[in-house]
Amino acid sequence: MVYKSIVSELLLLLLLYFSTLCSSTQNYYYDKGSVDTLSQCPGKYCGRTLMSNGSWSPCGACERGLRRNTTSACEICSDDPTFYDWFYLGFMVLLPLIYHLVCIDNSAKRRKFTKEVIILYGIAFVEIVLAAIFSLLIFEPRGSLYIRSCHVRDLADWYPILHNPNPNYEGQLYCTQEAVYPLYSIIFVFYTLCLVIMLLVRSWLSSKLLPGRGKMSIYSAMYFFPVLILSHAVLGGLVYYSFPYIVIVSSIISNAAYFAYQLDQSMKSLFMGTLKNGRSLVILFGHWFLHAYGIVAATEIQYPLLLLLIPLPSLFYILTSKFSDPSHFM
Structure with missing residues (x-):
């Protein structure tokens, strides 16, 4: 009987709770x-x-x-974009530029810079800059490189x-x-303009500069731009809050992967090979730039001494290469 009374009391309490909630x-x-x-x-x-x-x-x-x-x-929306907002937009501009450079480099299959490859690099850079400028001109105030926004x-x-x-x-x-506004929509406009300008400018130049292989960078872009658009549509907010750390981690991993692909893993070879090879030097400076970009975006220049850490991943890999050389474990 005691259990029945307890159960009835609980049912009554639940009934009263749901009736109160509904009302x-x-x-x-x-x-x-x-x-x-x-x-x-x-x-x-x-x-x-x-x-x-x-x-x-x-x-x-x-x-x-x-x-x-x-x-x-x-x-x-009449707010001024914040320092962080501009760096976020800069990150979204850097993404297709990096993909373009990597695709051009892979399609060229050259271990050293050539005139044709450098020209294609320059064309890709101009495409991205033009698309970014046109995107800013389209948004309010129209015809200006300045935009007004709503704070996030x-x-x-x-x-x-x-x-x-x-x-x-x-x-x-x-x-x-x-x-x-306009941090969400301006990225879609920018990616669309990048694709259109690329098809109008580089689609016929790439085949002339790199016969038989130049078109591969165009085909690659036709794949990664839809992926970037879809990623921004779904993950735009998450990327906005995490892009500085994405840049820092990605630059460290990419830097280590590049050194790991070198045949000679000795400290001297890694160091001298980077200094003597112009392509390797440019790739190294590119990693350092991305590392600095992520640090500045994350700290908003509140801790400038952290910029001294920029070359640390490269130096760490070179100085510890003898401990991680696979030939020592065979």
Whole structure:
């Protein structure tokens, strides 16, 4: 009998809990439809737009280039991009440039720089720069290399589609918008322009400079650009918060992989081979640049002494190469 009374009491408590919960979900109130006086909207991104007749629109998504403020009014994004924002955009510009250079190098299959390869490097660099400039000119204020933006407040700003409210379970309000304008959309425009400019400029030059092999770098780009676009669409917010560390770790791993591919793993050969070979020297400086880029982006130059660590991965590999040489373990 004691157990039955305990079970009945628990069932009664659960019934009261669910009845209270259901009643509380019906208590949220907001003004539906257009209003004469601005009032709050549900959710995190739903807002009201001021119409020409002086009234406010129903709660919904703000127009492109606008974002909801604390009073639920859609206001123009007029913030200045932060230091971190510019470095994020720079990282997204560096990605296709690095892929282009790697694809050109692999298709050329040359262990030393040649005039043709250097010309293709220069063309790829010009393509990326032109695409970046045109992307900035397209966005507000149009015709200027400066852009206005909305500050990124948290990770949810990159995924507003996951935060459409359903007040009182009466129907979902679709308030999906670009809350991080223009950091999300400008990357899609940039990648598209990169692809178009590449097809217009390098598609016919590469075959002339590297007969039989130059076209392979174009084919590779036709694959990695869709991958970059899809990755940005899904992982844009995660990349925004982690790109400095991605750059640092990737540069260290890539630097070690490059040295590991050298046939002679002796300390002297690795050191002198890097200094005497122009291609190796450029690759080394490229790794150092990426390492510095990641450090500056992560610290925002608050700890400049950390820049002294830039050559450390290369020096560490060279100085410890005799301990990791596979020939010593055979």
